[in-house]
Amino acid sequence: MKETGKNFDCVAMKDAIQARSVARRRGMSAAQFVDDVGQTLARSSAPIAEFWRRINAGQKPKPRGRVVAGR
Numbered sequence: 016m017k018e019t020g021k022n023f024d025c026v027a028m029k030d031a032i033q034a035r036s037v038a039r040r041r042g043m044s045a046a047q048f049v050d051d052v053g054q055t056l057a058r059s060s061a062p063i064a065e066f067w068r069r070i071n072a073g074q075k076p077k078p079r080g081r082v083v084a085g086r
Contacts, residue, residue, distance in 0.1 A: 039051075
C-alpha cells in the first residue's frame with residue numbers, strides 16, 4: 016500500500032461525525048428526523064448538499080406509504 020503522509024484516520028473521523036448525528040437525532044420521530052436532515056442539507060455547503068438542493072428545487076416531498084418488508 017502506498018504511504019500518503021496523512022496524519023489522521025478518515026474512518027475514525029467518519030465514525031465520530033456519524034456518532035454525533037445519531038446522538039443529536041436520538042428520540043426523534045420519523046417526521047422530525049426527515050425535517051432535521053432537510054434543514055441540515057439546506058444550510059450545508061458540502062457538494063452533496065448543493066446537489067440535493069439543485070435536484071429538489073421547487074419540489075415538495077412525496078408522501079410515502081407504509082414500508083413493508085419483502086415488497
